[in-house]
Amino acid sequence: MTNQNPIVRLSHVKKSFGEVEVLKDISLEVYPGEVVAVIGPSGGGKSTLLRCATLLETFDAGELSYGNLQVAHTEGDKAVYGAKDVIKQAKSRFGLVFQNYNLFPHYTVLKNIMDAPISVQKRDKAEVERQARELIAKMGLEGNEGKVPCELSGGQQQRVSIARALCMNPEIVFFDEPTSALDPELTGEVLKVIKQLAAEHMTMVVVTHEMQFARDVADRIVFMDGGVIVEEGPADQVINHPQHKRTQDFLARYE
Ligand code: ADP
Ligand code: MG
Numbered sequence: 001m002t003n004q005n006p007i008v009r010l011s012h013v014k015k016s017f018g019e020v021e022v023l024k025d026i027s028l029e030v031y032p033g034e035v036v037a038v039i040g041p042s043g044g045g046k047s048t049l050l051r052c053a054t055l056l057e058t059f060d061a062g063e064l065s066y067g068n069l070q071v072a073h074t075e076g077d078k079a080v081y082g083a084k085d086v087i088k089q090a091k092s093r094f095g096l097v098f099q100n101y102n103l104f105p106h107y108t109v110l111k112n113i114m115d116a117p118i119s120v121q122k123r124d125k126a127e128v129e130r131q132a133r134e135l136i137a138k139m140g141l142e143g144n145e146g147k148v149p150c151e152l153s154g155g156q157q158q159r160v161s162i163a164r165a166l167c168m169n170p171e172i173v174f175f176d177e178p179t180s181a182l183d184p185e186l187t188g189e190v191l192k193v194i195k196q197l198a199a200e201h202m203t204m205v206v207v208t209h210e211m212q213f214a215r216d217v218a219d220r221i222v223f224m225d226g227g228v229i230v231e232e233g234p235a236d237q238v239i240n241h242p243q244h245k246r247t248q249d250f251l252a253r254y255e
Contacts, residue, residue: 005067006031007172007203008053008094012074013062015048022048023059024227030172033201037208037218037235041250045227046207050176053205054096055087066093066171092121095165095173099181101157103149103164109136110145113164121168128167135163139193155186159193172203180209191217211254215239223247 006029015023022045030036038046051057053064055071061079064071071090072081081087103112113132117123136145139159149157158178165173175194179187191213197204198217208214214221214235221238223231223246231238231247242248 004031007067008205009063009065010049010053011063013049013052013059013064013079015045015052015057015059022227023052026062026224026227026229028053028222028229030203030205032171032203034203034220035198035218036205036220036222037214038205038222038224039208039211039214039250040224040230044224046224047176049224050096050174050205050207054094054174055091066090069093092168093171095168095170097158097161097165097173097175097178099177101149101154101161101181103157103161105149108146108148109141109152109160112149112160113167116164117167132163132167135166138196139163140189153186154182155189158182158186158190162190162193162197166197172205173197175204175206175208177207177209211239211251223250225250 009029011027013023013026014021026049038049040046048057052059058081059079061074061077063073069086069090070082071086072079074080104115107115110132113135114128117128118125136142139162141156141159141163144152144156149160152160178194179190182190187210191210194204194206195217206218218235220232221235222229223238225246231242231244238247239251242251
């Protein structure tokens with residue numbers, strides 16, 4: 001994998017909220033087709049890392065690039081972000097799926113999925129609709145095209161938000177705890193579609209507390225705690241043979 005360019009590269013990223021340093025020199029590269037699971041205790045900086053990677057937050061120092069597109073670099077000890085068009089280009093390269101779906105409540109399923117490709121990417125409506133309907137089928141949501149989010153279960157809503165992310169044809173999709181708002185019986189159906197995407201070699205970063213899922217699906221696991229990457233490696237190595245005490249203690253809670 002190392003002879004390819006990473007899809008996304010974060011390097012020496014630092015981020016503080018007030019006095020609190022939440023990301024302390026984080027570096028992470030994700031390569032085409034790779035599935036990276038990010039695990040770790042609450043408050044460790046996982047969401048902040050995803051928010052920085054997806055430009056929902058700016059970081060204080062460090063570098064970010066998508067392929068050859070440099071989004072932010074460091075000058076002196078400060079991060080300097082690219083111009084508006086660079087940010088806009090970067091934003092078209094990734095998809096994002098949150099814990100709480102973030103669907104438009106008044107839009108139908110179909111409209112939720114079609115909105116951004118038409119309004120942001122300026123694509124042809126008929127072409128987008130074809131793709132949206134394919135994604136609806138792929139997510140097992142046929143028959144729900146005309147429903148609004150509150151008529152769907154949490155698991156269905158999350159699958160709509162995955163379809164919405166995929167309809168932008170992203171190079172990489174970031175998931176922030178995609179199942180943690182779901183009842184256990186609905187978690188499986190969402191994990192299943194993410195597994196299916198992994199089998200199709202979609203590049204993904206998934207923050208998750210589902211250790212079994214992480215072990216099954218991830219090529220690489222990153223364990224974050226206290227704003228640092230404590231340990232990372234192949235899923236089997238990190239989950240079954242963690243090297244650091246903090247990783248061992250964290251995983252012991254899931255046994
Ligand atoms: P995780 O996703 O691993 O639970 P977060 O990235 O959400 O961790 O949070 C890391 C730390 O940053 C926590 O201490 C949290 O309270 C703090 N934090 C996150 N977002 C903000 C914010 N917008 N303002 C202030 N503190 C924040
Ligand atoms: Mg979080």
